Amino acid sequence: MQRTHKATLIPGDGIGPSISEAAVAIMEATGVVIQWEVCHAGLAAIAAGKDPLPKETTDSIDRTGVVLKGPITTRWRRLSERQRCAAATLQSVRKCAAVCLVRRYSRLSRIPTS
Secondary structure, rough: OOOEEEEEOOOOHOOOOOOHHHHHHHHHOOOEEEEEEEOOHHHHHHHHOOOOOOOHHHHHHHHOOOOOOOOOOOOHHHHOHHHHHHHHHHHHOOEEEEEEOOOOOOOOOOOOOO
């Protein structure tokens, strides 16, 4: 019987949900079973009438111990001091894997070293 891992998924906003969806598909392709707790932060949380870092998101992070976070836009000028503090807290979470865009060059047989 395969072990099920629990993790928090913060899809992000803008292009974040698309990138997060692709990252989840890649992880599922490895055969590792992950039970995702989907939470929101940043502008997605603000649009839902919540703080940029809602309590249910931090509770999920504490409960699962690991986060996959897609890109999150923060429009700092529109945020109150309390909201900026919450957004900065999210950025400082050490248990967070931020998904970044990469490009693969198939014609390169090796990475050149200097």
